[in-house]
Structures are given as C-alpha cells and as structure tokens.
Amino acid sequence: MQGATITRPAYINMQPLTGSVESDAITMAAATVALSDCKIANQTATSVAAPATAPSTGVTVVSAGPTARLDSSGKQVCELCGRRLTRVGATHPQGPGRACHPRCKGTPTSYVPRKCQAHAHYHSESTPSSLLTAAAPQLAMSKPRSTRPYDTLGATQQRERRKRARASLEEIGCPVEALQPSVPSPSSVLHLPTSIRHQVRSVKGVVMPSERTITQCKQQLAETHGTHTGTFANGAYLTDPIRFVSLVCGQSPFIAVGGDAGGGHTKLGVTYSTKGVQYFAALLVYEGSDSYDQLNALTSPGYTPFTGDSTAFPHIFTVLQHIIDRPTVTRTARSFLNGDWPFINTLLGLKNASAIHPCPICIISSSSLMRTARYRTPTDRHSNHPDQPALLRIPPEQIVPTPLHLFLGISNRIIFDVFTELLGESCVLDSVSRVKTTHSAGCGGVSDVHQLNGPELARWIKGQDSSASVLSSAVVAAAAASSTAIAAATTATASILTRWLKQLHDSLLHTREWTREDIDAWRCVVNDIHQHWRQETSSHAFPKLHMLHHTIDFAERHRFLGRASEAQIESFHSKFNQLFHKQHRNKSSDTSERLRRTLSDTVLRSVQDHVA
Secondary structure: OOOOOOOOOHHHOOOOOOOOHHHHHHHHHHHHHHHHHHHHHHHHHHHHHOOOEOOOOOOEOOOOOOOOOEOOOOOEEOOOOOOEHHHOOOEEEEOOEEEEOOOOOOOHHHOOOHHHHHHHHHOOOOOOHHHHHHHHHHHHHHOOOOOOOHHHOOHHHHHHHHHHHHHHHHHOOOOHHHOOOOOOOHHHHOOOOHHHHHHHHOOOOOOOOOHHHHHHHHHHHHHHOOOOEEEEOOEEEEOOHHHHHHHHOOOOOOEEEEEEEEOOEEEEEEEEEEOOEEEEEEEEEEEOOOOHHHHHHHHOOOOOOOOHHHOOOOOHHHHHHHHHHOHHHHOOOOEEEEOOHHHHHHHOOEOOOOOOOOOOOEOOOHHHOOOOOOEOOOOOOOOEOOOOOOOOOOOHHHEOOOHHHHHHHHHHHHHHHHHHHHHOHHHHHHHHHOOOOOOOOOOOOOHHHHOOOHHHHHHHHHOOOOHHHHHHHHHHHHHHOOOOOOOHHHHHHHHHHHHHHHHHHHHHOOOOOOOHHHHHHHHHHHHHHHHHHHHHHOOOOOHHHHHHHHHHHHHHHHOOOHHHOOHHHHHHHHHHHHHHHHHOHHHOOOHHHHHHHHHHHHHHHHHHHHOO
C-alpha cells in the first residue's frame, strides 16, 4: 500500500444545491457516479502501486484495469458521444473501449441523453460535461415504470397481480381476510325473515349466504340443538325440548319453568340467563287461554309426540316436571316456577286469587292478608280445587312471587284509585294520557287499555308526569275554581304514595344481586306499606300486598328476585305477536302451521349465540 497515490477527480467538487427539483436531482445523481468513479480509480492506483497478496492462500491479486463504457442496459457505448455501438457501423479503439467512426465528431461535452433533452435548460453551465454524461444513465433508470390499471388487464395478468399482492401481504404479516368484507355465517342471519334477506341481497357489495345454505343450517340445528318443530290442533311445539333446553340453558345460573296467555295465544317455556341477560324460550304454544281445561288437554296421549332425548315423556308437563326435579339437565342447581298469579294457581291445582286461601306459597287466609303464615306442604288441602289435580308440583320456596305483577298491580291501584280520590279524576287522567303508548295492532294487551304497563309506569315515576306534577295541577285547578285549598294532609299522603311507587320500582324489577343491606331496606319498605296502607289509601288490603312478604323471603334465600321474574314472558308476547301478524300472514288459513313457523323463528333466535 505504500507509494500508492489516492486520486480524487476534479469534478467531485460539485455546485451546491439550488433548490430546483430537476437540477438537484441531476446534481445528486452525478455525485453518486463521481464517488463511484473515485472509488474505482483509487482501487486501480492501489493495485498498480503494490499488488496485494491474499493472506490465506498467498495468491497475487491482479487489477483488471479500466473497463469499457456501458449504458444503463449493459450495452457498450461510444467513449466520446455515448452512442450505443450496436447502432453504428465502423468503430475504432478509444481508451479502454471503442468510439464510433467516422460519424463521431463530437466530444463528451456534446452528449445529452434523449430523456434529458427536455430538461437541458436546467443543466448548469458550470457543471462539467463529463459529469452530465455519467449522470444521464442514472437519471434514465430513476423514472418508475407505469402500471396498467387492474381493470384493463386480462384474466391471467389479474391472477398474477393477485398472487403478487398476497405475497406482499404475507411478507408484512397481514392476512388477506383482514382486507376483505366479512361474510356472515348462515346462523347469524337466521333471525331475519326471508323477505328481509332478499332485500339485503339486492344491495350491491353486501354479501349474504344463499337460501340453500341457510336451509341446510336450519336442518343441521334441528338435529344438533333440538330446534325441530311440530304441530297439533291449533298449536305448535318443539319435538325435542330436553335437548334444546340442555343446550340453550346450559350456562344459566337458574332456570324458571313458566308460561302465560297473551295476544290470544298461550306459551309454555323456560326463563334463563345468559351473560347477565334474561330470556324466555317457548317450548309449546297454542291458540287459546291459560284455563285449566285447555292446559289439561295437552296431557292427552299422543297429542304432542316427542322425539330424540324427549321420547320417554308423554306430554309437555312431564317435560317441565323433569326440568324442575332435575335441574342438572341444564347443569344448574336452581329451578323455579314463574308466571302470573292465576297461571301458577292453575298449574298447582289451586283455586283463584279470590279464594279463602289464595296464596300459592303459604296458607294465609284472605281475612288476614297483611300477616304471614307457614308454607304449604304436599298434604295441605287449603283451597285445593277438587276437580282440577295439579299439573306440576314444586316446593313453595321455589315459586317466584310474581314481582312484575306486584309492581303493576299495586302501582295502578295507587294511581287510578287513590290519586283519583285525593286529587281529582281529571288531573290524573290528563297526566296518564301523556305517558300512554300507542301500540301496534295485535301487539298490546287488555291492561294497556285500562291500566299503565311497566314502561308507562316508569315514565310516570321518573318523568315530569309524576304524582308531584298531578299534585301541582290539582293545586292550580283548586285556586282557579276559588275553592278551598288542598289540605296539608292530602299533600303529605301524596308524597308518601309517591315514595312507595319509587321504592316498588327500584326494588322489585332490578336484576342485581341482593346484599344484606338491600334486603333490610326492602323489609323496612314492606313493613311501612303494610302498616300504613289502610291509613294512607282508605282501602282494604288485597292479595298482592300479602305477596310482598314472600319477596323478602325469596330475595333472602336466593339473593335475587327480578332476575327470575315473569317480565321476560310478558315481553315475549310482543315479539311473538309481531312475527305472527307481520311475517307469517301468508299462512292465515292454517293456524297450526302459522304458529309453527312463528315458534321456529323464536327458537332459532334463541340458539344463535350457542352455534359455534
């Protein structure tokens, strides 16, 4: 290495950047080429001055010397003008390469590449011409190749481009599915009616499973989840309710057997909880009321033949009794019976709520409803109906004390009877009219016409149309009529009744766990209502006031109350009626088939969250 001379080309001293995009690009490209030439020259000088010896083998490394000039495509060009030699005739030696002859009369300063001629006015006069000559191929290579649009390509080219795109996505770890719109599974669209699915398919860009795929999914669920349905005279039912209940209610902390009549149809099924949300699933539905005669007709042999895991059960009440006796069918430790008061008494073979011993839980007498009594035993005959044997049997502590109907019955009694007597009928009816809901045809009940339902009572209690608003309206009306002002005792009574309404709403309907403090506070509320009911309302006690005692016992024993209430059965009526009256009107001439299709829709909705 000693004696070697490291040379640096004179043209490495470039002009400073001018700020112009084209000029700066040429300058930077020329600098790159110049540094490369400098490196080659230094290596050549080093090799000539002192040949190196490889330390490992001892072989002498001989420099290859200068090379011929090439263009960007690797073709040899003229050393003077840069013209490709394959395009000219005669050539002659020139330095390490060759030059065109006799046409070449120019010098390296006169060469400007064709692609740079449009930008020749940007070339600085102070820039050496040899630098421009060396930078030209680099500028020609820097322009990216344009890509044809995907839509203009042929099928083969499109396929190749898709392959390149997938390979590029795999290199960066992004799956192709993340960029594509997700296709819903057939089970996720089972709740949509066929007409709605056809409308969704008409939207461009929206992907929907085909009807054939959805039909196959329904057939598969009928085998795996017990969703197959059958018909009987003016009714429909699940043919394998045991399998259905075991799969749908398997993760529920409880299961409540119950039913109710609404919208002209009676439903029998189970209430359960999934992820903290309560649901009701109907197992059987028929057109008619929940009277004992119509319920007892379901026990006729061969009336509802079951299949699969339910083959051994002769009728629906043996299935429900099996769920009550063996809650391990659903892998839960607690089973209950819920519904409204008449329905529970009918199933247990008791007389109605106006009997001498109306309570289905204890043997309290109708003359002492504010008191408590011992629970019923299987040997008791208090108000048992002599001609109506029990359809179901259950311990009294497993009967849910109808919290929803207690709230509705007591609240409506206070508003329509007590407030009307205290503040005047016109003021009360005017306030009620502002909270009433206009129901769709077939989606309401009798109580919606004559009383307030749950949401309407909630608006009365929480909204501006509360008893305080009614009281202020009554005061204004009395002042306008120049009559005697409302007494202070009336105002105090209205305030007490308003507090009772709020306490009933907050305690009977919530689905939270009951703590010891909640139970003690609720016991104080019940005692307050029982002790002052006659004094504040001037009316006699009625059976629902007695049932408040059992709400304390139920909450203290099971640590919940509203979670197992009959509220889900009541809300199920509206959903069922909407499907029955709007989605399956084409089967209005065949009631059994119309009920079967409606029941099938509700059952498929229940299993959607349990399909893998």
